[in-house]
Amino acid sequence: MAESSSSSPSEEIVRLIKRLSSYVAFKMSSLFSTPIRNLDSRSIGAIAGLAIAVIFTWRAIRTQPGETQRRRPKRRLQSPESSSAAPDEDNGVQDVVDQFFHPGKPTLGQIVRQRLSEGRKVTCRLLGVILEESSPEELQVKQATVRSSVMEVLLEITKSCDLYLMERVVDDESEAKVLQALETAGIFTSGGLVKDKVLFCSTEVGRTSFVRQLEPDWHIDTNPEITTQLARFIKFQLHVSAAKPERTVPNVFTSQSIEQFFGCP
Template sequence: MANEVLEELAQIFRAASKKMSALVSFLMHHKDASSIGAIAGFAIALVCTWRYMRSSNPVRRPKPTVKVEAPSSSSSDSTSGSSTAIESRGSQARQRGVAIQEAPLSKLTLAQSVKRQLKGGRKVTCQLLGVVLQENSTADLENHAVVRPAAADVLLELAQCCDLYLMSRVNDDASEEAILAALDQIGLFSKANFNRNKVLFCSSEAGRCSFVRQLEPDWHIDTSVDIVNQLARYIHHELLISPAPLGSMPSNVLETNTLESYFDCR
């Protein structure tokens, strides 16, 4: 389309040139001011037309060719070598990740294991009878009180990493003294710097349940199914210590056979 327009303009320019020649020869015989002005105006028109034609059809210069050289074998080798090194490092990282996923618990300390099992909980209430102590009833406390050796280390870690409260049902003051002496013997008050006032005593199961309700812990550990069920609406996590799984427990109640079997998962 543009070429056709340019061709037409060229024809007009040639025709105008012929007429211009005739007009110039005519005006040369009739020299006056008006004829000279006409010649000048016509000449200007021709110049403008010629410039427009040149601008409409600019000369296209050839684009410089860029020579692309193939990469040398040395650069190719270095590139492949770096990619191989990256893949090797990625493979090593994946292998380390797999190793961590396969056996993470074996690398935990007891303190890390206890914190892991608390799931972010900070306040814990725990029954002593049948959980920390070898004795399971108040009648057994009349003769002696002994901390279970397997539970001793876990108890010390709980005392140091969270706000721990221990509670037990007793029949008399002598039983209280026996329990305090047993806890002192494993270093609870010296090594863990545990406050003696956080060892609470009561005379009934209802009293222990009331203690827990008032303290509002994140975790409660107990052996009584009745108390665990009563507290399930109020406590976020509960751990039921039972020799055998009972089933049909609230969703926030976990079952285990001993204290250490839950917290010491190394």
């Protein structure tokens, strides 16, 4: 949509300041509640730093639209809502806020966006990546369990990407167990994921078909055959495996877990 590009500079700076304020309000509330005469040099420096952050963000927003348009994949179809510049502006503001409060140290959110090359859609299988269980047969004999170590990364992905989870199951009971495990872990309440974006199929071919239809920027899987088949259709893939495969292609990365891929301990 061209609406955001036609806005006047004054309108854009007002919108930017409002977005920035929403991110830092809860962190700065105690600082601003203190009388000016009682503020120490560190607090005054924090206020000055915030002002500088707003200025640099404004300058960055003014120079980004052309670059973003050149990097956008041509084959990806977008709805009118998703074509808005708002998500990109949110990420830009978040990066400035992160740098302000954690100078010199990238946050997990920044690392996730950088490693995903600013990808906007991600598909990911559940077994062996999000869940402790590694096969559909295991889901038949016990309850599904979400790996606690993956939650932080998963929630960061949902903040900047359209995430779809998928899995092959052998019965309806297994499907119900997976949804219950995800709900218990708080993925549907804490992140941007909804149940409609958790997809199930009865064959591995079905999962491959899901990925092809969704056309993500990234796909995460444990099956080397699927990653090989999708390599020429999907821009990037992450193959989660304890052992490094003998053959690799340039757009397929390998890691023991998605936490390790994003540098989490």
